Every structure is written in C-alpha cells, then in structure tokens.
Amino acid sequence: MNAPLSPILFDVDARRPVPPAMVAALKARFGERCSTARAVCEQHGRDESPIDVPPPEVVVYCESTEEVAAVVQLAHEHAVPVIPYGVGSSLEGHLLAVQGGVSIDLSRMNQLLRVNAEDLTVTVQAGVTRMQLNREIKDTGLFFPIDPGADATIGGMCATRASGTNAVRYGTMRENVLGLTVVTASGEVIRTGTRARKSSAGYDLTRLFVGSEGTLGVMTEVTLRLYPLPEAVSAAICFFPTIDAAVQTTISIIQMGVPIARCELLDPNAVRAVNRHDKLTLREAPMLLMEFHGSEAGVAEQAATVQDIAREYGGEDFEWARTPEERTRLWTARHHAYLAALQMRPGCRAVTSDTCVPISRLAESINESVKEAEGAGLPYFIVGHVGDGNFHLAYLIDPNLPEERETAERLNLQMVERALRLEGTCSGEHGVGLHKMGFLVTEAGDGAVEMMRTLKRALDPRNIMNPGKIFTL
Numbered sequence: 001m002n003a004p005l006s007p008i009l010f011d012v013d014a015r016r017p018v019p020p021a022m023v024a025a026l027k028a029r030f031g032e033r034c035s036t037a038r039a040v041c042e043q044h045g046r047d048e049s050p051i052d053v054p055p056p057e058v059v060v061y062c063e064s065t066e067e068v069a070a071v072v073q074l075a076h077e078h079a080v081p082v083i084p085y086g087v088g089s090s091l092e093g094h095l096l097a098v099q100g101g102v103s104i105d106l107s108r109m110n111q112l113l114r115v116n117a118e119d120l121t122v123t124v125q126a127g128v129t130r131m132q133l134n135r136e137i138k139d140t141g142l143f144f145p146i147d148p149g150a151d152a153t154i155g156g157m158c159a160t161r162a163s164g165t166n167a168v169r170y171g172t173m174r175e176n177v178l179g180l181t182v183v184t185a186s187g188e189v190i191r192t193g194t195r196a197r198k199s200s201a202g203y204d205l206t207r208l209f210v211g212s213e214g215t216l217g218v219m220t221e222v223t224l225r226l227y228p229l230p231e232a233v234s235a236a237i238c239f240f241p242t243i244d245a246a247v248q249t250t251i252s253i254i255q256m257g258v259p260i261a262r263c264e265l266l267d268p269n270a271v272r273a274v275n276r277h278d279k280l281t282l283r284e285a286p287m288l289l290m291e292f293h294g295s296e297a298g299v300a301e302q303a304a305t306v307q308d309i310a311r312e313y314g315g316e317d318f319e320w321a322r323t324p325e326e327r328t329r330l331w332t333a334r335h336h337a338y339l340a341a342l343q344m345r346p347g348c349r350a351v352t353s354d355t356c357v358p359i360s361r362l363a364e365s366i367n368e369s370v371k372e373a374e375g376a377g378l379p380y381f382i383v384g385h386v387g388d389g390n391f392h393l394a395y396l397i398d399p400n401l402p403e404e405r406e407t408a409e410r411l412n413l414q415m416v417e418r419a420l421r422l423e424g425t426c427s428g429e430h431g432v433g434l435h436k437m438g439f440l441v442t443e444a445g446d447g448a449v450e451m452m453r454t455l456k457r458a459l460d461p462r463n464i465m466n467p468g469k470i471f472t473l
Helices: 020-033 040-044 067-077 128-137 155-159 205-209 243-255 269-278 298-311 324-335 337-341 360-376 402-420 437-444 448-457
Strands: 058-061 080-085 102-105 112-118 123-127 177-184 190-195 217-225 232-239 262-266 287-294 316-321 349-353 380-385 390-397
Touching: 020 058, 020 067, 020 298, 040 448, 058 437, 067 190, 067 217, 067 360, 080 155, 080 217, 080 380, 102 205, 112 155, 112 316, 128 155, 155 217, 177 205, 190 205, 232 324, 243 262, 243 298, 243 360, 262 269, 262 437, 269 324, 269 337, 269 360, 269 380, 287 298, 287 324, 298 324, 316 324, 337 349, 337 390, 349 360, 349 402, 360 380, 390 402, 402 437, 437 448
Parallel strands: 058 102, 080 102
Antiparallel strands: 112 123, 123 217, 177 190, 177 217, 232 287, 232 316, 262 287, 262 380, 349 390, 380 390
C-alpha cells in the first residue's frame, strides 16, 4: 500500500507569501471585504478534519464572478495560491492553506439567479447552501435532493462531488449538475454545459470540474437538476440485533430493486450520541433509518416489502413517521450524529473515513471494520449511506495524545485497504483533499494519477488553484 500510516500533510518550505503589493491591490479593490486579521484568517484555515495547517494570509469576501476573477488574476500575476471557501464543513483538509495564499470566501454569493420550474432546473451562485435552495424553491413544488448532512454550499458540494442520504435514489452531484460558470487559473471566466438534459458536444468539462476540489478553477455559478416533490413520503426506523443483520437487510432491499429514497445505518454508539444530543429515547442498538418517496400506493408497497425483509433478519420496533414534523425529528437526529458524537468526548477530534464498496461486499467491509474498531480501544461511531454501499467510521481521538492519532490512522489505512481489495473506493463522498492523497495513488494507479497531474499542469501552470490537494506535483 502506498499510503503512509500518518499522511504527509504539507511542506512548510512550500508556502508562498502574499506580496505586499498584492495585499494593497486587494484592499484597494475590496476595502473591508479584504481581511488580514488573524482571527478571520484562522477561521478560514480550519475545517472539520483533524489536520492543523497555518492559515491563509488574506481572506477576500467576493460577491460576484467578476470579483472572483479579479482576485484570481492578481494571484496568477504574483503566483500566489487561492483557496475557495464555502462554509468550512469539509472533512479531508480541502480548504487548508498548505502553501499559504488567499482564501476566497464565496458565502456572500448566495443568490438564486434563475429558476426554470417548467424545465426542472435552477441556476444559483456557488455560495447558496442546500437548505437555502430548498427553502426558496419550495413554492414551485420542486426540490433539490442531494443532502450530505451539513448545510454545505452548492459550490462546495460540486467541488467534492458530494452525495449523502438521498444518493441511493437521486444520484450524486455528478449526475445533478448540468452546467457551471468557472473562473480559471488565469482569471478567465468560462461556462460549461447547458440547461439541456443531455449533450454530446465536446469534452465534458462540467464533470471535469465537479469533484476537482478547487484545484482546476473556482466554480461561481451552478445549474442544477430539480425534482418534483413526491406525492407521498414516509420514514421509518427499525432496530436490529446486530450491525450485520441491519446491513444484510439493506443488501436485500437493494438487490430486490425496492426504490428506497434513503437508507441510513447508525451503530449503537451513534444512536447513543444522538439520544443525548437531541434528547431522544431511541433504543441503543443498530438502527436503519429509511425513507420512501412516491405515490401513496407506491410508498405503502415499498414500506410493506421492506418491513417483511427486515423481519427476516430480526428487525423489530418499527416506528413510522408520516408527517413532516415527525420526519424532521428523525432526520435532524441523523444529521446531528457527527456533532453529537464529538460531544461524547469533549475536546476530541475525529479521524474519519468514508469508503464505498459494491453493495454485495458491504457486509464484509463493515463487519471487519467493526471488529478492528472494537479491538482498538478508541471511542468510535459508524453512520452510513448503506443503500449505496457507503459508510463512515470515525474515531474520536485526544489531539494531545499522538499515539491515539497513530492508532486511528492505522485503522483508517486498514479500512481503506479492505475497500480497495473489495473493488471499492477510498472515498465515497468526502473527497481526497490532504488526508487521502496516498490512497488515491493506490486506488487509481500511477498512470491515472499522472494523467490527473497532466491536466492540472495544463489548466493551472503556475499551480495556484488550491495547491497541494489530491496529489503532489
């Protein structure tokens, strides 16, 4: 395996200072929206990963594509790194300023630019968050289904090719982005894709940028697919005697072709955490949280089929949630699982992994990971979008105890090795960032990674676009 036990995070000597002339030009252009204040820079130099890197030197709050282009043009002129910033919810070190530079904060680019309800499309600025988007289009009878849990920005979700709880039914960002406006490494503004549902015209540049983690350009506007709100929605929780029983139930549901919209696993540790955090009284046992979309008859049929399958594996204590308020209660608890688990060990940091395997290999992948986790002696929890073979295992470590970090990284390595051996991937949705750079080489191979480097060098010859992520140059 090419991946080290403790990832090589960054090279201090590789940092490129922002010249005073560039700082002066940014302040002249942006005024108070250009900050060098330590607190602001530190805020933009930290995400949800356990990785510590010195912050960027400058933060610029942009409000339009033209303003982003102006920052990038200056950065290109001075060969200074730029790092796009949304809400800072990434888990693999994507936004860390490993080579210094300027953080471009896109959170003020939060406008819906065009809603085409008749075509089921919407165009938004990159700083729009997924919850904001769904609030603002609610009256159209449409919704955007991609739900990674955190209220991430659409631009950030594009950058990491996010998916989340609804991916088993609606796909990932890759399937749901129709077009982009991108500021390239030279500061040029280009547009990829159209509002048409398909195209055979030229290279698929949209898919090239989706998942590029800010290393090829800054995405400033996004055109998305929308979906009709389902006629009927029903959610249910079901508890199982073992994690294996819950996973086998999931495999059977998928293999039988049940069009389930969401199928989430919480292990007993995750359930215990959300009980404390959200003041719930859920049974602290392996739990599946499921949701069904469709017509009234279709939802009833799906639910009955799933209940029968669950009973075969010892599933019991089904609890149904049919009203929006009941469903919100359950899904809020699921979305709080990560933060709730952190509160179970105050002051801890989480070392997470999010492998994804073919559905037929899911039980093997999770069972072996659980066995290793139980033997490690570290607090941990598991949540997973198991309907598409993806699960997250997080170790809660004391940042002041290096031996705990080393143990967590060793277990993370073993988990990724297993996923790759089972013909899966090192990351189902978090992306590569800093943390999984070595894993990408093992998964894709030297030739494929070198091709990625070739694309990076061609599109970003001065290596200013979020450098030091995905792979080294």
